[in-house]
Amino acid sequence: MSAAPLLLVEGLVKNFRGLRAVDGVTFSVNAGEVVALIGPNGAGKTTVFNMIAGVFQPDGGRVELEGASLVGLRPDQVCRAGVGRTFQLVKPFGNISVEENVLIGALRWTHDVAQARRRAREVLDLLGLADKRRQMARSLTLPDRKCLEVARALATGPKLLLLDEVMAGLRPAETDRMVETFRKLNRESGLTIVLIEHVMRAVMALSQRVVVINSGKPVCEGVPEEVVRDPRVLDCYLGQEKL
Amino acid sequence: MSRQAILLGLLLAAFALAPLVAGPYLLSVLVVVMYFAYVGQAWNIMMGFAGQLSLGHTLYVGLGAYTAAALFVHLGVPAALGLFAAAAAAVAVGGVIGALGFRFGVKGVYFALLTIAFAEFTRILFEHIPGLGGPAGLFLPVGDRGGIDLIHLRGHPLMFYYLILAMTVGIFLLCRRLVRSRLGYTWLAVREDQEAAAALGINVFRAKLTAVMLSAGLTALGGVFFAFYYNNLFPNQAFSMNRSIEIILAPIVGGLGTLFGPILGALILTPLGELITMATEAMGFKAAGIKQLCYGLSLLAIVKFLPDGVWPWLRTRLGLEPDAGGEGES
Ligand SMILES: Nc1ncnc2c1ncn2[C@@H]1O[C@H](COP(=O)(O)OP(=O)(O)OP(=O)(O)O)[C@@H](O)[C@H]1O
Ligand SMILES: [Mg+2]
Numbered sequence: 001m002s003a004a005p006l007l008l009v010e011g012l013v014k015n016f017r018g019l020r021a022v023d024g025v026t027f028s029v030n031a032g033e034v035v036a037l038i039g040p041n042g043a044g045k046t047t048v049f050n051m052i053a054g055v056f057q058p059d060g061g062r063v064e065l066e067g068a069s070l071v072g073l074r075p076d077q078v079c080r081a082g083v084g085r086t087f088q089l090v091k092p093f094g095n096i097s098v099e100e101n102v103l104i105g106a107l108r109w110t111h112d113v114a115q116a117r118r119r120a121r122e123v124l125d126l127l128g129l130a131d132k133r134r135q136m137a138r139s140l141t142l143p144d145r146k147c148l149e150v151a152r153a154l155a156t157g158p159k160l161l162l163l164d165e166v167m168a169g170l171r172p173a174e175t176d177r178m179v180e181t182f183r184k185l186n187r188e189s190g191l192t193i194v195l196i197e198h199v200m201r202a203v204m205a206l207s208q209r210v211v212v213i214n215s216g217k218p219v220c221e222g223v224p225e226e227v228v229r230d231p232r233v234l235d236c237y238l239g240q241e242k243l
Numbered sequence: 244m245s246r247q248a249i250l251l252g253l254l255l256a257a258f259a260l261a262p263l264v265a266g267p268y269l270l271s272v273l274v275v276v277m278y279f280a281y282v283g284q285a286w287n288i289m290m291g292f293a294g295q296l297s298l299g300h301t302l303y304v305g306l307g308a309y310t311a312a313a314l315f316v317h318l319g320v321p322a323a324l325g326l327f328a329a330a331a332a333a334v335a336v337g338g339v340i341g342a343l344g345f346r347f348g349v350k351g352v353y354f355a356l357l358t359i360a361f362a363e364f365t366r367i368l369f370e371h372i373p374g375l376g377g378p379a380g381l382f383l384p385v386g387d388r389g390g391i392d393l394i395h396l397r398g399h400p401l402m403f404y405y406l407i408l409a410m411t412v413g414i415f416l417l418c419r420r421l422v423r424s425r426l427g428y429t430w431l432a433v434r435e436d437q438e439a440a441a442a443l444g445i446n447v448f449r450a451k452l453t454a455v456m457l458s459a460g461l462t463a464l465g466g467v468f469f470a471f472y473y474n475n476l477f478p479n480q481a482f483s484m485n486r487s488i489e490i491i492l493a494p495i496v497g498g499l500g501t502l503f504g505p506i507l508g509a510l511i512l513t514p515l516g517e518l519i520t521m522a523t524e525a526m527g528f529k530a531a532g533i534k535q536l537c538y539g540l541s542l543l544a545i546v547k548f549l550p551d552g553v554w555p556w557l558r559t560r561l562g563l564e565p566d567a568g569g570e571g572e573s
Contacts, residue, residue: 053442079444087442093435095500104432108444111425156443 004067006031006192007052007160013060014047014216021047023216024061029160034186034193036207036224040237044216045196046088049162053085054078065160079108084158086149088165088196094138098129101137101148105155116155123151126181143170147178154185163195167202179205200228200238212237246563251415254506258408262401270404274472276513277407278465283493283505284414285461290491291500292418292427293454294434296355299362300462300490303333305481306365307463308470312383313375315395315471322396326467330460336361337459341452359484366482376476383474396471403472410468411506414461419502430454434500462490485535492538496545498552507554515541 005028014022022044029035037045050056052063054075063070070078079085084105093101099120106116106123124130127147132140137148146166153161163182167175179202185191197203203210203224210227212219214236220227227233261273282304289295310332311325320328340361344354370378386397393402421427432440433450441447470476480486497508519537549556 055438074446075438075441076444076446079442085442087439091436091439091442093432093439095435096431100428100431104428104440104445105443107425107428113423113425113428116425152439152443 004064005029006033006066007194008062008064008067009048009052010063011061012048012051012058012063014044014051014056015059021216022051022058022213025213025216025218026061027211027218027221029192029194031159031192032186032190033209034182034195034207036203036210037194037196037213038198038203038210038237039213039219042215043213043237045213046164047216048213049085049164049194049196052078052162053083079156079158082159083162084153084156084160085162086146086153086164086166090142090145090149092137092140092145092148095136097133098135098137098140098148099124099133102151102155105152106157108156119155120151123155126185127151127154128177143174146170150178158191160192160194163193163197165196165198167197167199170199172201175199175202176205178202182206204228246561250561250563255412262404267400270400272513272517274400274404274407276509277411278468279489279493279509279513280506281407281411281414281468282462282465282490283497283509284411284418284502285458285465286490287494287500287505288418288421288430288461289454289458291494291504292422292434293430293451295451295454296351297358297455297458297487298355298484298491299358299360299487300458301482301484301486302358302362302365303337303459303462304466304469304486304490305362305369305476305478306333306336307466308476308481309369309375309381309466310463311467312381312470312476316381316383317374321394322467322471323394326464329463329467333459333463333466334456336365337455338452341455345448345451359487362482362484362487366478369478369482375478378478380475380477382476383471385474396467403468407468407472410464415502415506417461422502426450426453492542494552496542496553498554501552501554501558503558504552504554507557508552511553512538512541 007029009028010026012022012025025044025048027035037048039045047056051058052070054070054073054077058071065081065083070081073081093104099117102120102123103116106119110116121130121133124133127150129144129147129151132144140148146169150163150166167178170178182193183206186193195206207224209221210224211221212227212233219232219236220230228238258273262270265273286297286300289297307329310329311322314320314325314328315322340358344357349357369375375381389399391398391402429445429450432443432445433447437447492512493508494505495508496512497504497506516534516538519534523533545552
């Protein structure tokens with residue numbers, strides 16, 4: 001018997017009125033891993049994140065963090081349990097500064113505003129937003145807003161980071177830089193990451209394992225090189241796009 | 244010392260020294276200015292910091308006023324003690340409204356409607372409580388207007404002048420501390436985006452509730468001042484929609500969520516109102532509601548030309564740093 005994985009998702013189901021958006025999604029993530037969750041538009045990827053993060057209650061299935069169930073917890077409780085997440089549709093705190101956005105994330109683990117500010121600066125440095133820290137968040141470009149989403153989630157000090165298409169819309173060079181940042185975080189602080197991503201360049205470079213879903217159902221799972229050659233994946237997703 | 248602090252010091256000095264030169268009328272206007280700066284600041288905690296719109300805020304003024312006044316009139320409880328009961332009553336009622344509204348996900352305009360409903364309900368309730376004078380009003384015995392009795396809050400108008408000055412300075416300093424605190428940042432996050440705030444570990448319900456309760460309690464202290472300064476209370480005034488609107492005008496005109504906004508707004512609006520009243524009286528026509536109309540027009544002008552309020556605009560003109568606490572650069 002091995003220890004419980006960091007994240008366990010089993011038989012997850014979610015219905016939106018008539019639509020079964022998620023139907024039996026199952027995967028687990030070990031501490032220190034980087035796992036990608038991919039699939040075509042509307043496959044249910046964001047819905048899976050929302051169920052892990054406590055935004056939606058699943059209609060069936062289990063979500064566990066280090067063996068403890070997350071089902072029924074509110075989003076803030078899931079965050080305090082150690083899960084940081086970004087939003088696909090970014091949600092910056094527009095009328096406060098970039099630094100204050102990130103500082104608020106750091107206040108998850110410290111009551112000391114000065115300490116939170118120091119951490120915010122470190123995180124902004126890491127993500128290359130340091131020179132924009134005094135700007136209002138609403139004045140950022142979309143790529144910078146995506147970056148801010150990551151910075152804020154990272155500042156909460158998560159064990160597990162859920163990234164929802166943070167590299168969409170970035171230029172290849174920016175993508176590479178962000179990939180490098182996540183690699184470094186993963187290597188140096190053992191941060192576990194689950195990322196939803198359409199940018200295959202990032203998926204291939206970053207993830208150790210890929211989980212594919214389609215129409216809410218699991219398709220296959222494996223190392224990136226195998227998954228991209230899997231006929232089922234080519235059929236439902238990658239075949240239609242590049243590659 | 245920052246230019247911000249110098250400006251504040253000058254303003255404070257002007258108010259502190261005004262009684263040396265100003266006559267009774269001007270002093271009474273300045274009292275009203277500071278009163279609206281005070282309650283505006285208290286309302287701003289809820290709306291400007293936490294983003295929760297209360298359109299029935301006079302409820303807390305009225306509750307505070309009636310609680311302290313009734314305790315004084317019927318039981319002889321001095322204001323210095325009555326204010327605790329006044330604040331407690333408002334905090335409790337604010338807590339109930341907040342808990343009801345936020346628990347059932349009543350948001351934005353609908354929450355604002357809920358606050359109006361409670362103010363109206365309380366007005367009707369108070370008209371039917373004989374011990375509070377009903378519609379005929381509750382009157383505080385006017386004592387010796389020459390002395391200074393801070394405990395019972397009876398005495399010379401100058402005592403009230405300096406009391407409201409102290410309250411206004413006090414709430415300014417408190418709010419300045421708050422916006423730079425963990426709680427303040429929590430409110431700003433909730434104001435900006437509740438879903439994102441929750442994703443960062445913030446208990447949104449609790450954050451909103453603390454904002455409402457603190458705002459209610461502080462507003463009630465303004466009500467205590469009001470009761471003992473004017474010595475009469477009527478439900479259809481104390482709990483009227485008009486009063487609620489008056490409370491929120493100064494911070495909106497001055498600049499929502501800023502620390503100087505409520506002060507500046509009150510400095511603009513109260514004298515404006517006085518001028519309008521004087522002008523219409525001098526011209527010899529009595530037009531009820533002309534003051535409200537002018538307030539409405541000035542509000543329109545602000546919304547149209549300075550949508551962030553006067554202070555953010557003036558601050559940039561003066562080359563001052565933002566107040567901090569959520570006022571980054573554009
Ligand atoms: N709150 C909601 N209410 C109703 N239907 C929803 C809701 N959220 C998602 N859906 C539906 O559920 C399905 C899955 O959506 P989801 O956002 O999870 O897809 P996705 O895999 O993240 O897609 P994309 O790659 O486009 O982001 C879609 O058909 C979507 O329309
Ligand atoms: Mg999605």
